[in-house]
Amino acid sequence: MTPSSYRTRPWTNPALGMATAVAVVTLTACGGGASADGANGDASASAAAPQGVLTAKAAASVVDHYEKVNNKANAALDKELLGTVEAGQLYAMDKASYTLIATLSKKDQKAYRSPFTYQDRRYVIPAKGTATWFAVQAKSSDTGHNSSFMVFDKVDSAYKLVLTVWAEDGEALPEPALDKNGLAEAVNPGTKVGKFAPPDVGAAYEDLLETGGAKAGKNLASTTLVKQALKTYKDSSTNGTADGIATKKFFTKPPADPSVYALRTADGGVLALFPLAHTQEILLKEAYRSSRSLVPSEEQSALGAARGDLITDRFEGKGMAELTPTAARITALDWQHVDSR
Incomplete structure (x- = not known):
């Protein structure tokens, strides 16, 4: 992804x-x-x-x-x-x-x-x-x-x-x-609302990409953004990338700034605004390493990546979720590709 x-x-x-x-x-x-x-x-x-x-x-x-x-x-x-x-x-x-x-x-x-x-x-x-x-x-x-x-x-x-x-x-x-x-x-960001405190939501979303929701991600409500993340995990796990000659995996990382903000909403819930970060590792399969190499995209090259067996991309993001005692709904996300090696 x-x-x-x-x-x-x-x-x-x-x-x-x-x-x-x-x-x-x-x-x-x-x-x-x-x-x-x-x-x-x-x-x-x-x-x-x-x-x-x-x-x-x-x-x-x-x-x-x-x-x-x-x-x-x-x-x-x-x-x-x-x-x-x-x-x-x-x-x-x-x-x-x-x-x-x-x-x-x-x-x-x-x-x-x-x-x-x-x-x-x-x-x-x-x-x-x-x-x-x-x-x-x-x-x-x-x-x-x-x-x-x-x-x-x-x-x-x-x-x-x-x-x-x-x-x-x-x-x-x-x-x-x-x-x-x-x-x-x-709202104090450390206050738990249902299964999550506001700072936990970003890590739960990243779990969708890293494990397909095997851990905290399974407790997120099934919004469009959650479904997209699960599809990304499934596609990456099944098909890899680069026409199948490389694997692609995601790893949760601490965001550049971990700070979180939360407000009570008129319907009794909590609006949480939170950061996210992960790396995306694209690794050439061993069978191809003697004859092929990964070629970075224009964007990856601009951020420092070079041709080789492994390209690691870092993404920083931020999101918004609505928390209630019964559900945690991620309603907005945006991302920025910040590094490539």
Whole structure:
């Protein structure tokens, strides 16, 4: 399997150690407005209401700054500049995407470098003193109706985008549960929901590729993404690759950033956002090693692979799952090929 790569475009930080109150604020304009000075209501209520880690207006400024710098970095394929506004799992994936731009068609290269904006933003702001991060639900001007959930965290004293997950085409993101004060609840990632805590979901998915779901993967609900992973395992185990002259196996690896985020949803479940990583090993069968060799693809060559008996590819990914006491449903995934040897 070569998991599909997604562009850096509008495409975690230490896990929270406690339940967190979070304000959800909607700004109709991309960059906010004069009415968005805070996340806690009018002045008469501000003394009693929890204060956010930053105001909605400040959050809007962070996202505006990210848009501006990311667009500039994309146009120049400047990894160092991108690193001033991105970190964590997202940055690990996006640095590799810059390396692979040259393997795309001229049309796709032009589209990748074109500017974008985030629209229809909703800011999810944790209570002051309980977290260092805030989140944004938004759509991108270059992906139409697709919705994303983005997490910005403080890294090196600056807010950086560390994780972004996109909903499937036409699908809405789950609604956060709101209390009487309009606050949402961030769930401690270590909290078990049914058979899984949020950090366990990524490893369970990887088990589908590595063993066909012989271990934790068997406890995942049978979504389209799970069925695809099982098919990949079966095809690889049965047919190998390279017209049958090589084997292909997957091995779970620690992700570049293991951080996980989780929120309570309006239907009583938990929305989990998690990283993934694995290697894919393509090994020439012994009978062919004296006369044949594996030839890396253009993408593999760009990432460092050379002709030989073995090619090892590394993929970093991120996903979204909806957890309830009775089911764990993976609803979105995206991948980036980051290394090849």
